[in-house]
Amino acid sequence: MVTKVSFGVLGPVEAWTGGHALRLGPPQQRTVLAAILLNEGAVTSTDELIEALWAEKSPAAAVKTVRTYVSRLRTVLTPAGVTIESVARGYLLRTGPESFDLARFRNLTAPLPAPASPADRADRARQALKTFRGEPLAGLNGVWAETHRAQLSYLRAAAYETLFTAELDAGNHAAAIAGLPAAIRQFPLRERLHELHVLALHQTGLRAEALAAYRAVERLLAQELGIEPMPALQELHRRMLQNDPSLAPDPEDLPRPDGEAPPEPGWPARPAQLPPAPAVFNGRDSELRRADELLAAFGTGPAIVVIAGMGGVGKTSTALHWAHRLASRHTEGQLYADLRGYVPHGEPLSPADVLDGFLQALGVTAAKIPGQLAARAALFRSLLADLRMLILLDNAATADQVLDLLPGTGNSLVIVTSRGTVPDLVVRTGAAMLVLRPPEHEEALALFAARAGADRVRAEPAAARDILDLSGRLPLALAVVAARAAASTHLPLSAIADDLRATSGTLSAFRQPDAAFDVAAVLSWSYRSLGDDAAEAFRRLCLHPGPHLSADAAASMLARPVPGTRGLLAELVAAALLTEDRPGRWTTHDLVRAYGNEVAIALDPPQQRQATLHRMLDHYLYAARNANSRLFRRQEPIVPEQPAPGVIDPDADPVAWFDAEHPALLAALQAAALHGFDRHAWQLSWVIRDYLNRQGLWHHLQTSQEAGHAAAVRGGEPVAQARSMWGLAIAESKLGRYPQAHIWLRCALSIFETAGDREAVVRTHVLTAFALSEQGDWAAALDHYRLTLALSGPGADPAERAGALNATSWANAKLGRYADAVADARAALAMAPHLNPTRLAAIWDTLGHAHFGGGETAEGEHSYRRAVELYRRNGAPVLAAESLQSFATMLERAGRGGEAPGVYREALSLVAEAAGPHAAQLRAELSRALATDGQRPTAWPAGRYPRSGSPAAR
Template sequence: MRAGVIIRRVAAGVTFGVLGPVEAWADGHRLPLGTPQQRTILAVILLNEGSVTSTGELAAALWAEDPPAGAVKTIRTYVSRLRAVLEPGGETIESVARGYLLRPGADRFDLARLRSLTAGLDSRVPAPDRADRAREALAIFRGEPLAGLNGSWADIHRARLSDLRAATYETLFAAELEIGLHAGVIAEIPAVISQFPFREKLRELQILALHRAGLRAAALSAYREVHQLLDQELGVEPMAALQDLHQRILRNDPELLPQPETAPEPVQPDVPESSRPATPAPRERTAPRSRPAQLPAAPTLFTGRDDELRRADQVLEAAGQRLAVVVFTGMGGVGKTSTALYWAHRLADRYGDGQLYTDLRGYGPGGDPLSPDAVLGSFLQSLGVPPADVPEGVEARAATFRSLVADRSMLLLLDNAATADQVLDLLPGSGRSLVIVTSRGTLPALVVRTAAPLIPLQPPDQDEALALFAARVGADRVRAEPTAAHDIVELCGRLPLALAVVAARAAAAAHLPLAAVADELRSTHGTLSAFHLPDEVFDPRAVFSWSYQAIGEEPAEAFRRLCLHPGPDLNVEVAASMLARPPAETRRLLADLVTAALVTEHVPGRWKIHDLLRAYGDELARDLDHPQQRRATLQRLLDYYLHAGRISDSRLFKRQESDGGEEPLPGVVLTDAEPTAWFADEHLALLSALDLAAREGFDRQAWQLSWVVRDYLNRQGLWHHVQMSQSAGLAAAIRGGQPAAEARARWGVAFAASNMGSYEEAHVQLRHALALYEQLGDRDGVERTRLFTAGVLDLQGRWQEALEQFRALLALHPPGSDPTARARILIGVSWSNTELGRFAEAITDAREVIGMGAELHPFRVADTWDTIGRAQAGLGDLDEATDSYRRAVDLYLEHKAPVWAAQSLRHLGDALGAADRVPEAEKAYREALTLVDNTAGPQAAQLGAELELLLSGLTGRG
């Protein structure tokens, strides 16, 4: 059997798109597909539309005529990473013969939807229906097909998909000319021709539209233009159809003139499923009445926001012919106004009675917020009410406004609202209008009164932010320095306002490399100095201040203190500890900060502060709060993580810790949390707290935190995190000048080094640790270090030396002594004997360990079952070995160690494969691959790549 991949559709499913950037969506969220190479892999498989894609096709798409030596392995790695992204959305990846296969249904693949809409659009379909279906098809495009992919394969297929788009435009314009909408075609077709200048059918339709509108000279001029273009660029004459149209115009053929319109009114198409930039809805076929058109210009460099705009489209679709109210909310500088304007312009043609706009000045430098009374006066005059007839008083004005718009279809954009009171009187009472509101707050009274959905805007993801930056500084500069561009985006916190400021500076200094811009940002990271501009509207510090100044004294103080948290997010207990307040009171203050868009509750029970807002709050704290108050807040923060982490560590690993016995500071809030879940939620915050402790001079807390987090990170296979945390702990211990702490920290650094394969570094650190423990007279420390030294020898394959070390230690712990210590050593003895081929001895020692199971941590029991399985396989008892490996896997999974479970499955697969039990070996490998594909970290990624190679090695053996 040849290894390959099939992605099956299941009920939940993933939606795929190639008519724009290559993307996939699940549950309304865009999936992170990774590098352009991985997106190319997915695109190739998708564009085969249900046919098998060979590895050779993929190699040709990625590397053209020059694939590297490891091309097949690299492709398998890319497929494995794609699988990890797609499977949570309901897709399953399995092997098939000959290559790779993906079968998304027509409703889940944008190209299939396009083909479905455009199939059979000929003269048998009424022209209004043809026009509507063509516009709906064009709305599926999200930009240039296969955007972001490079190489000859992408260029060829991009051209083919672009041809489909051009052909659909031709169908649309031909249908609209049949209906008699030649004026609309004249307005829209030049932009399309600029994209497809050599499509003669488009030129033919343009010339016909001009002629039918009575613009005969313009039609003849358009023919001369295309004739000259084709002659100069291609050296050819126009095709016969275009030449014939020219001759018919010259002789003023009456059959070219428009026929009387008898077609029914078109049906508005459905709002597109996704938030891709849509082609305008079908034009009205009657002359529009006089209307206001107050929308400011659409943003010229808008990118992304697909999920949010898709949600807005769904709200609009659900409203049908009723009034719709949509609220975009989010922190200052996140792009609320740009998003609202972009969406409003996209929909403007659907609201034939015009658009009204006002900046309510809820937050900003422009003075007091606008009152509803003032806004209504302006709106009424815009709707044709003479100034002398505008009534006095907000109630009378609101009633007049509602009466005027009751039977109209209008779009209102109410930008920058501070409170619901600014908005409620500006809402139509009925009709088919759309009201778009932007606010930093959540406007609860408006939501309750109108059931308006809140659409929160967070800083865009990495790809969207990079696209925004590239649009401002030039794609060529970003392609030339991708690492620097990535760093700039992250140093800006992906905040659109900050990106715009930095991009403006970079564009003005085109001679500077982007690396220099990134260096400038790094030098000021943690402050807002790099983002200052003279115009305060574009200064993040000023923009943030408008939100901060709108809240009360208590929430303001809470914001300053919480900004000392190093991130990435925090729970209510650490927030309460920092504020020295009860959890219930802390929740109230957090709710106030969420309402002010200074803090986000990004998942239930976890709050997040944007990096630039945190920098702003930290500046405020340094200016307004006493240094002792700041230090006390940091001490309580670190105390929370140290004590909560120590409790979870001791429960998870069933041991007693004695790190000094100090009590947490008054005000620190500790709760009884399930340890595995606590670590899963908090390990990144723990690492940030460790870094903070080291930077702020809390050395004792730094090295203690490094010990608290070590074993959890190890069991998750997050070995780079282990390495960083233990190195930070050692540096803090040395600064603290305490040899016991230094010995323990060196032990931790050795632990990290051995995990990373740096065995000599591990031995160096262990020798230092052993000397320190001997000087201190710490017998337990000496023994643990000698035991670990034997373990490193074992990892190096020096099994006889390791066995001698283990046996010397075992002599210190005869039967009947401390079972935990004896079991720890017996595990090493058993493993070394297994590696030396002494399988029966290994099983005897390992079963003694199993007999102590009640005294041991489940991970040690799982390790031992894995060793027994290896020894049983060595003796040829494969059924017994399978049972032992499965026991290990079950224990690892029960205690949330998926990487270790995958390792045991890999060992099982190795044993089965060696015995030519290929189907069973493949099943074990694939089960292991599923585990690591759903697990983060370099260890999981490395194991996944190894499993892919092992699977490929089974090819043809089944």
């Protein structure tokens, strides 16, 4: 059967058939193919090929070498139905326009017949640009490759110019502004791209940015080439300075805020992380004008504005209001992080963790995020170079929290809020400072009236003025008092003023010489308005480390049933001491939490606070253990076996539970270490390990296992240390740091051997084999799998021995030892009476792979079908779909690609309604396979093997 072959030079030189990349040999051999392809159907002489390979210094055996390369290429291409013909002292390869990426590009960039709309031109240009897979002729060296690479890059740059010219003609200014910086970074000396960028900025009213962009290209050309901009760009600059009305677009063509086009695939991701603007925001007009003036004074380059002031003064509200006003000017997105610089529990958020989130928001996968802080910061600056990004860094404590989060170039705006003035940041970066103070009387009155009711304020103006004075006009204090007033409509404002006047606060962090600025008075009054049960609940719940609290966690801390706990939570929400920021998830302001802890220290015995912390940690530990057991079928040895009385063990979907609770789990682990609950700390690190690994959150995996390991060291628990070393080894392996992974595994193995824990020794060998297989060292991995087999001898648990045989079978198959692989898998199947159906199905899956590898396709098909049947019959549709996916891939490799689409469709039907990120990833892979008529890459999907090939999953 003749199979269609596609060729590509707009990226690495490649050829594909049936979705598989053909092995084209070394760079010199691929250069020969590229030279023949670039003649696009014309004869390529031997002399041309010699010149492409060696330029002016060809060897004596050049002709023979060329013939050898052509012969080897024919060996690869002829079985697929394409050959290189020998004609007239040269060679000819016949490719159609649909089988050669350069031909498709030329078709897409050919002039459209008139009248073609700008939208049509833009669409064709976008399609043309998608034919590029990277740098043209990537991987080829030499004069010939560099010359042709430059020619192909010229075509790409011209297509960008066509695209953005059409976008401006169509009035899609937002799309042009979003995409042009990325194109300019690829082709910094293409003046037409700069001209289009300047014009797009000017026509959308961003005149200052347009002039700054012109100055930037003017400097670039002077520095790089010693020349001035081309006349067309200079003329555009002159017309902008004169505000030439002919430059203005039709108002109907201007982009609307809700109609901006997203960046094209391959351009930087456009995050939109800003939290909602405050629903009630009054005044701050003078401060906002001052902020605009500070921003305008920066000119070109990143702008950094620090909004500082005392706690509760409204820094975050003001920053969010201003940021939303400016968002439309920062067309490449917004990033946001609460740095937790002032929190009652735990440490401030580290720059490394913030960069982890920011890089993922910008499209960097977890596996590609560097481990070192300096490397992460450098990657972040590279991604933001020359972009217009708005970054809001809320609640910073020190300059060190911020410095690694700043862009190095471009026209981004960074807004930092802090209770201090962070002088180091101002000195080291030239940041502008805006200090917020309590609002003036009229602004504060408007803020209070908007929350408490304008009619009541008009009815009692004197009492309202007293409340403002007694609250120090502090926005947080006013919000708490106004919430009380709104909830107690039967009380006159004068009574509320009297209560404030008679109350003294205890929040030492907000003591000021002037008592009018003491927010503790307001918080203590709000607390004293609670009933006894709610007051006790408030004090206990303030021990929660955040960031969110569930009803189950709250009930565990209070040792109360969930329904009664929900009533107490509602009372605290009504008193403005707690916020339900989304259904079933509560949070509290850090100032309120600090106040609650101070009151608890004053009123509650230390043993009661310890008991509350203990129950909270038990809740997270046992809930996570049960979710882990259900999700991964692995029961961690938690001691003691039962949680403290009153602890809630939620009956929830394990995937959904981990997705919602893993931030709180990580915070609880840190709180356990902070408060001396070392046993909880290292056990929490165990039960979250598999989830973090499955989600690809390997930096969080590393930090959690480090905390667990440190707690085990403090507790003098060597076996616990070794179990934490497993998690550290997995994290190091996933992050590509294999030597350190093997150090952890050797240390763990020594401890387990000394302890005589045979089961743990086996698991350590399995993890070592897994790390080696990640490195591609299947021979060494097989040695460790054989050790696990030796340790799981005839007297061992049959299920354990079957798992070891399955692992050796898979490793043998990866090494091409298919007969051995079949024998091992059949030996594992002999223990079927002792195996659960899922384990048995995994062995059938391995056997199917081994049979196909050995050319026994009928036996392989039978084995895969047995695996799928067992998975489906036992409620594991996702695993059944994975086996079908592997089966379809093997069909394609065996030359039966026509059968693969039906198998892919069958697999997709099994996971169409399945929940969870793993099922979603599988659906996406299967959909892509069907979208390309069942074509698949040669390699397995990144980061995941078929079910039988994942030792860590057994």
